[in-house]
């Protein structure tokens with residue numbers, strides 16, 4: 088989503104207080120800060136220290152208006168000590184291109200790196216552990232639930248065979264195993280896409296984090312405050328849609344976007360990674 092569009096849906100007020108739960112390298116936050124200075128405040132959150140450093144550098148001219156916090160958005164209630172509510176809260180879920188492209192982080196099958204996939208570098212659990220130590224049943228469940236992978240049993244059989252001879256410890260090793268396990272057909276996406284997505288979601292407990300976080304965020308909104316969520320796959324979008332609906336039924340929220348907004352053709356050309364993005368917006372009553 089374009090930052091201008093995000094800023095528009097946040098209905099930014101000069102002097103308002105905002106929370107970016109996934110600051111990343113600070114693209115959307117820069118657009119927000121520009122519009123709320125000189126008296127507004129933005130809190131930017133990320134669980135990835137490298138991303139916080141990038142955001143700190145990019146937004147160094149807004150020091151007075153910006154507070155950066157390292158943490159998981161699943162713990163908003165604990166992290167945010169402010170008593171006053173927020174006029175807007177933003178989630179731009181998933182990973183930044185910076186994380187995807189950096190081979191040491193092990194998120195992508197396009198670059199060879201350790202099978203890591205942790206967004207929070209202080210966390211113990213890595214994708215290597217999930218792949219090499221989970222039972223066959225558990226791995227099938229992960230690939231089915233988080234990757235909606237039709238060939239989950241075949242892929243997992245190949246993983247189990249592969250890890251018997253030596254641990255699977257790199258992205259390319261895993262990519263080779265997955266590619267060899269599924270029938271060769273012309274497909275729009277790479278055969279390893281869903282397996283990598285599923286493992287990443289499992290390692291970072293992404294769906295649980297979102298499920299726990301949204302009610303806390305809605306609680307932190309002031310009256311007429313807006314919550315925006317940009318998601319990148321149907322599992323996340325379903326959680327957002329259902330949570331907004333539940334709070335709308337209890338008259339705590341008004342849903343602004345009946346159906347999610349998707350990127351325009353032009354945006355998809357500029358940034359192909361944004362092609363699956365969906366934006367949902369709701370307002371506190």
Ligand SMILES: C[S@@+](CC[C@H](N)C(=O)[O-])C[C@H]1O[C@@H](n2cnc3c(N)ncnc32)[C@H](O)[C@@H]1O
Pocket residue numbers: 108109110111112113114115116132133134135138158159160161179180181182183206296
């Ligand atoms: C798509 S990027 C955000 C990009 C950002 N909006 C920008 O304009 O640069 C998502 C970011 O959210 C962070 N993130 C994902 N899940 C998180 C969670 N549960 N708690 C905190 N940060 C999270 C990731 O580390 C990543 O930096």
